[in-house]
Amino acid sequence: MNVATLARLAASRQIPLLLSLGRGLVTPVYRASFLAAASGSGVLRRLAAGPGDVDALAAAAGVHDDRHLLRAWLDVGVRLGELAVDDGRYRLRSRTAKALARPGNDAVAAALEEVARFHLPVLLGAPAMAADGRRLSLGDQDGAVIARSTRVVEPFVAEAVGRVLSRTAPLRLLEVGCGSGAHVRHAARLNPRLTALAIDLQDEVAAGAAANMAAWGLRERVEVRRADVRELEEQPQFDLATMHNNIYYFPVEERAKVLERVRSLLAPGGRLLLTAPCRGGNVGMEVLDLWFRYADFGGPLPHAADLAAQMEDAGFTGVRARRLIPGEQFRAFVGTNRATASGIDVEERIS
């Protein structure tokens, strides 16, 4: 480097700023995006089984023709330090890549995909969407990825399910928006006499849940159906209804009506257990809130007090809310169907 170049560098204010952005901001975004794509494409899972050449990784990722393009992307992964390559065979290198590749961490890998594929676009696109009126739709999500990523809170939902579920009596469960079906599996394990109807709005999600039920040996006890709860025609037969992580898929002004509809499917004295991230949580939850504010369906994450009031408006009594994760705004809400066997609701009878 000659003296003139050195002098230009020393005088530049932009180059040091760019270099510091590169280290502090840009490289982490590149790494996150690369790992999210490695997870979503099946490359991480393939490499968890051992090193593979570009042909093996192309087969895992469903790449048929443009292997040179896949190789270029893999080589950026090497440059970022996520992968290494020896004699044309790629392997996992970073601790993060190795951890995400473990099957037990699939929900975390899916959460990273959710951040890269849905959270970053809404952060990038919000001002333009606010300007031109464009909105996100359900098709801008990937239901299968969301069904996997929401499993990060599975232990906390499981604890809430365990608190409301009778262990011995025969029980009919309705799960609304079942995702992977993991919470129904947990309920079925707790009560061997439980049978369930699990519904989900999205075809591919319902199909995934049905496949899971079969793999878990629950096909006889759990019916999985693609259905919109707002149109579900069923007798008021359910002892327990559960809605986990989906109240924000409904606009605020529709929520009491949806909850009333769920109540109408409950047997007298039946209960609703609803779990949801509420406003004021960690920044990831605030970006989720942003995503749903920009959606042409759904709405913001609920304020805990508003959601409890909506349950009461929908005819639930004894509504109680509880925090499920210390320091976080992830909460469980439980209420009881006030309708009695006579069909007259408790408040009418009293008055």
Ligand SMILES: C[S@@+](CC[C@H](N)C(=O)[O-])C[C@H]1O[C@@H](n2cnc3c(N)ncnc32)[C@H](O)[C@@H]1O
């Ligand atoms: C974030 S996912 C949560 C999945 C699962 N409950 C869990 O906690 O792992 C929300 C799910 O609710 C479903 N959903 C949204 N609106 C629905 C509706 N109107 N009827 C039935 N399911 C719905 C979505 O299709 C999606 O799979």
